[in-house]
Amino acid sequence: MGIRTRRAALIYLTLQIGTTILALWLSKQPEVTPPAATVVALAPTLPGAFLSWAAYRSDRAEAAADVDQRVRALAARIAPAETEHRARLLGEGGHRVDTVFRHRREPANNAAGAAPEGHLAEAVRYYRELCPGRLVITGDPGAGKTLLALEIVLGLLGDRQDTDPVPLRVSLRGWDPAVPFEKWFAGRLGAYGIDAHEARALIRQRRVLPVLDGLDEMDSGPAAGGRRCAVRALAQLNAYQDHAGSGPLVLVCRTAPYRELAGMEMRLREAARVEIAAVIATQATAYLTARCTDPARWASVLEQLASTADSPLARVLSTPAWLNVAATVYEERDPDTMAHLRHPSDLLAFSTVDEIYAHLTAHAPAGTVHGAASPARRLGMRPSGTRRIALVGAVLLAAVVTAGVLIAPQTQGGNSTASTPAPEPGAPTRVDERKGHHPALSATVLADPPVTGLVSERRVTSAADEAALGRMMSDRAGADAVLRRLHVARAGSAVYKLTVTNVSGRPVRVTDVTPVVTRRTAPVHATNLSPFGGSGGTIPVDLDLDVRFPQFTRNGKPYFDASSRTLKPGEAFDLSVDSHTSRYYVEYHVRIDAVDAHGNRITLDVPDPDDVFGAFRVSGVLPDSEYTDRWTTKESKTSAVLGWKRDRAKR
Structure with missing residues (x-):
């Protein structure tokens, strides 16, 4: 039994005995006045009232202790995870550049206490000097913004007192500002084993410090007009308050997008903005x-x-x-x-x-x-080795192209979502189908065979591989194995159908479908395999990969232009796409952005659907004379196409 329990028991016993004696004494008096009668009636209730008060005070103390314990447990979970993340960023040995960051004073609403300059090694001290504790970290790509945020998070955790809030770093990319910030931020605590009720309580009590990474990533548009989510997010963050005024937080954003927002008079108020300087x-x-x-x-x-x-x-x-x-x-x-x-x-x-x-x-x-x-x-590109040997390969099935590809209907909840005509009898067929999946969304890509030929970064160097390509029509598996090793791409254009399906039990709002370029170089010029023939049909959605920021368009206008598509459970929609380039070699994947019924943002990345022909790999076509290897169709004595034969190789 604890000291507090023994003390409460002693007080209760004393009150019980005292009030009983008082009540008995008053009841024995010859004349009992009304006030005395009231005392006689109420006196026995005094010990019970004391016990109730003691229990309430004990519950309050235990609740406060429970909150402190949960906060300590949260800090204990965050620290090792963020330490590991920082180690990955730093690379082998954990060495780091002591980067310099400089205060960029805004025209108004600056936090007090910001020094003109700071260093990575003293980032925590710099942050603690701010009043209120609102910091915006900006810098160029690769400048070390996330590393600076991690330094602050780990520094605050390292010397944290029980009353200090726990810094929690989250990516803003998953936040739809239609959802209130505190509700969305509380949901991020679920990853650390804290239920929704407790999380909301911790946020209301300001026991968690938001460290918000990637304001610039909330919008996919390259121009300021595409910053709608960031603008709405800043409005909510400016309304984030604590008992002293503007609530402490750390915000991370690239310099150029933040300047765009500031040009629209949208920035984090009562904050200090710092910009990471270039390494000297x-x-x-x-x-x-x-x-x-x-x-x-x-x-x-x-x-x-x-x-x-x-x-x-x-x-x-x-x-x-x-x-x-x-x-x-x-x-x-x-x-x-x-x-x-x-x-x-x-x-x-x-x-x-x-x-x-x-x-x-x-x-x-x-x-x-x-x-x-x-x-x-x-710009959404990933440069590749321009000094590597470029290779070009082209491959096509004549009968398949002219007749089409049989695609089995895909169903969700009994609804057919796609089908195409069957091929001619005897023609080799192929269904190119890959899927991206999320608990709320599913995406299926059905790629047509290449009708314009194939190109590759690599050359055919073995007699066995050359023979396999020559038997393309009779040994499809062997030829496909060679084409996979060549990592061939479509020459000029690729045609496919993208089907997006709501696989959840509630409505899902698709807000954008975007091609994400991961590589862009000059057209490859090592190997070219000529097409067997065929032509494509009319495609309603166009994807021009020659432009700086490619997007799906219809009749010259963006397919998702400040609009969205709401899918009921089991419902789907199709995009029949013609992607093309004449100036570059381009690799990309498709990103689908959506919002579920709870307001959570969904991002679904759809991989290349064709591991042989590469539907998401397209290269501009060069003059025949510029290819190192040129392959043409190989025919039998009856003019039947057998496969490819090497037509020319540069010496």
């Missing part, structure tokens, strides 16, 4: 010296960074993300000999920024380039 030569030198086993190998690179601040190489290595990529690429060793595979001086051979980005991207291990965005990637 001395910082790059310190980073590479700490990270690399033999810094002398980097001497020529560091010399150019110091002497020519505006050189293409200096511009590429002006962000921590690309410094990390460069160090990863040029510190890579042969696993057998342990010799370095490349020398950093190779970087001096490139004359343009795009060439350097492409070279580093081509040699970086998978996942290294995540977060390191080049100017091309800012």
Whole structure:
């Protein structure tokens, strides 16, 4: 039994005995006045009232202790997850550039206490000086915005007192501002084992500090007119209050989109905005010296960074993300000999920024380039190695193209969603079908066979592969295996049908369907396989991959232009698409944005539906003379198409 329980029991016993004696004494008096009678009646209730009050006070204390315990448990879950995420961003060794950020004073509504300049290493102290604690982190792609936010989160967790709020970093990309911010933010706590009721209580009590990453990612449009979600989000964040006024939070956004919003007089009020500065030569030198086993190998690179601040190489290595990529690429060793595979001086051979980005991207291990965005990637592109040998391949089935492809109807809830005519008898058939899936949405892509030929980045180098292509019509599996190794793309255009289906039990509102370009280079020129013949039909939705920001259009207008499509349970809609390019080689996937019945934003990425012909891989067509290998149709004595034969190879 605890001290508090023993004390309450002693007080209760004393009151019980005292009130009983008082009531008995008053009842024995010869004349009992009305007030005395009232005392006699109420006195026995006093111990019970005391117990009720003691129990209420104990419950309040236990509830407060429970909240503190939940908050501590939340902090304990966040810390290791964010530590691991920071380690992934920093790469091998955990070395980091002590980036500089500078305060950018707004015309009005600035937070007090912002110093003119700060460093990554002192980010927590900088944030604690702000009043109110509202900070906007801006910078160019790859500048280290997320890393700075992580430094603040982990620093606040490291010296957190029980009364301090727990910083929780979430991506704004999943927030539809039609849903109130506090309701949506409370829902993010569910990932840490906190139920909805408790989460709302913690948010109301301001026991959680919002660290909101990716304001610029809330809208897919490239222009300010496409910032509708960000504008509405800022309006809600400006209304976010605590007992002292504007509620503390940290907001992360790229510089250019935030300037667009500020130009519309939309920015976070009562906040300090900082902008991360470019990495300078001395910082790059310190980073590479700490990270690399033999810094002398980097001497020529560091010399150019110091002497020519505006050189293409200096511009590429002006962000921590690309410094990390460069160090990863040029510190890579042969696993057998342990010799370095490349020398950093190779970087001096490139004359343009795009060439350097492409070279580093081509040699970086998978996942290294995540977060390191080049100017091309800012436009929705991903540069690829321009110094790689480009290869071109083209492949088509004559009978299949002229007759069509049989597509089995796809059903959801008994409703047929797609079908096409059957092929001619005896013609090889193929159904190219891939799916993206979400608990609320399903997307199916049905790709037509290529009617314009195929191209590839790789050449056919073995006699066995050449023979397999020559037997295309009789040995489809063998030819497909060769085409997969060639990683062929469609020449000029690709036609497919995209079907989006609501597979949930409630309505879903589809707000946008967008092509996301992941690679854009000059057309490939190594291998070209001629088409077998055929032609395409009329396609209602056009996708021009030559434009800077490709989008699905109909009659020259965006298919999703400030509108949306609400699907009932089991309902679907189709997009029959003709994608084409004459100037580039383009790889992309399709992104579907939607909102479910609870107001949660849904993002569904649909992969390339064709692992052989590549429906989401298209290359512009070059003159025949520019291809290294040119393949034409191989025919029998009766003029029947058998497959391909090598027509010409450059010597």
